[in-house]
Amino acid sequence: MRTFTALDDLADEPVRGTAVAIGKFDGVHLGHQAILTRLRDIAAAEQLESVVFTFRENPLRLLRPDRCPEPLMSPDQRETALAEAGVDVCLMVPFDERLSSIPAEAFVRDILVGRLGTRHVIVGPDFRFGHRGVGDVALLQRMGEELDYTVEEVSFVVDDDLGRVSSTRVREAIGQGDIELATRMLGRPVAVRGDVVHGDARGRELGFPTANLGGAVEGFVPNDGVYAGWAIVDGVRRMAAISVGSNPTFTPEAQSRVEAYLLDYSGDLYGARITIEFVHRIRGTYTFSGIDALVERMHDDVRETRAMLNGGILRDEC
Numbered sequence: 134m135r136t137f138t139a140l141d142d143l144a145d146e147p148v149r150g151t152a153v154a155i156g157k158f159d160g161v162h163l164g165h166q167a168i169l170t171r172l173r174d175i176a177a178a179e180q181l182e183s184v185v186f187t188f189r190e191n192p193l194r195l196l197r198p199d200r201c202p203e204p205l206m207s208p209d210q211r212e213t214a215l216a217e218a219g220v221d222v223c224l225m226v227p228f229d230e231r232l233s234s235i236p237a238e239a240f241v242r243d244i245l246v247g248r249l250g251t252r253h254v255i256v257g258p259d260f261r262f263g264h265r266g267v268g269d270v271a272l273l274q275r276m277g278e279e280l281d282y283t284v285e286e287v288s289f290v291v292d293d294d295l296g297r298v299s300s301t302r303v304r305e306a307i308g309q310g311d312i313e314l315a316t317r318m319l320g321r322p323v324a325v326r327g328d329v330v331h332g333d334a335r336g337r338e339l340g341f342p343t344a345n346l347g348g349a350v351e352g353f354v355p356n357d358g359v360y361a362g363w364a365i366v367d368g369v370r371r372m373a374a375i376s377v378g379s380n381p382t383f384t385p386e387a388q389s390r391v392e393a394y395l396l397d398y399s400g401d402l403y404g405a406r407i408t409i410e411f412v413h414r415i416r417g418t419y420t421f422s423g424i425d426a427l428v429e430r431m432h433d434d435v436r437e438t439r440a441m442l443n444g445g446i447l448r449d450e451c
Contacts (some may be wrong), residue, residue: 149250160205207351237263310356322410325352343392361438
């Protein structure tokens with residue numbers, strides 16, 4: 134997949150003859166995946182390049198910062214997900230004053246048609262564009278008749294069990310610790326990514342050395358609690374009991390953090406970049422009466438993690 138991070142980059146490496154999907158694609162959930170599937174199908178049938186036009190940050194961060202939600206994915210995570218979806222070109226540009234001031238008609242003429250050579254446009258049902266959001270699907274269709282491109286509006290994905298799939302609902306589910314629901318709407322595990330940093334070494338002292346994610350953690354972190362999941366290190370997936378929270382037994386006022394105890398692993402992970410995938414929520418966080426009670430519960434967490442990731446088969450610890 135070719136990636137462009139500025140509109141001006143298209144002048145150096147033109148993209149012509151395209152099917153374009155436009156949107157935020159926050160989370161690249163099942164609804165987005167339906168758009169991407171349709172995009173690929175049309176591009177293949179008409180021998181066009183499939184292009185996703187998206188933004189590095191949510192436009193609300195500029196337009197209505199008080200209403201802008203936290204992103205489900207970092208730009209890099211979105212780029213990876215789009216590449217895995219089989220998109221030919223990703224145009225991920227900053228949503229800044231310059232872009233927000235472009236009139237809707239000029240956006241169509243100068244960018245979609247002029248720079249991308251668009252032959253087909255795919256959008257979701259709530260799509261708005263152009264200065265002050267005056268552009269909509271109807272405007273795209275009217276201009277398409279003049280500029281020789283077609284427009285397709287893809288409906289919301291509504292599942293009999295899940296209901297309507299949206300970035301908002303995925304965010305709510307993760308925020309409530311409902312990992313199973315979020316995973317079903319995403320079509321893949323809930324994941325965060327970051328660098329392993331030195332912590333307070335308390336887990337090591339208790340016999341459960343953990344990999345602590347520090348710095349700018351990519352992805353939407355679930356609600357505080359203990360989870361069963363996977364830690365991916367250098368492409369290798371390892372079972373992990375994952376804690377999200379401040380460790381209320383010792384540091385109740387500390388900032389919430391993500392740390393993972395990798396089962397059956399004894400290597401040094403400091404400085405490594407790892408991905409944490411959340412599979413099941415085991416329990417919430419709470420204060421223990423003492424170290425012995427905490428350690429006992431941690432042993433139970435590990436046993437439950439192993440059982441959950443082994444398909445519910447509980448095995449004795451060695």
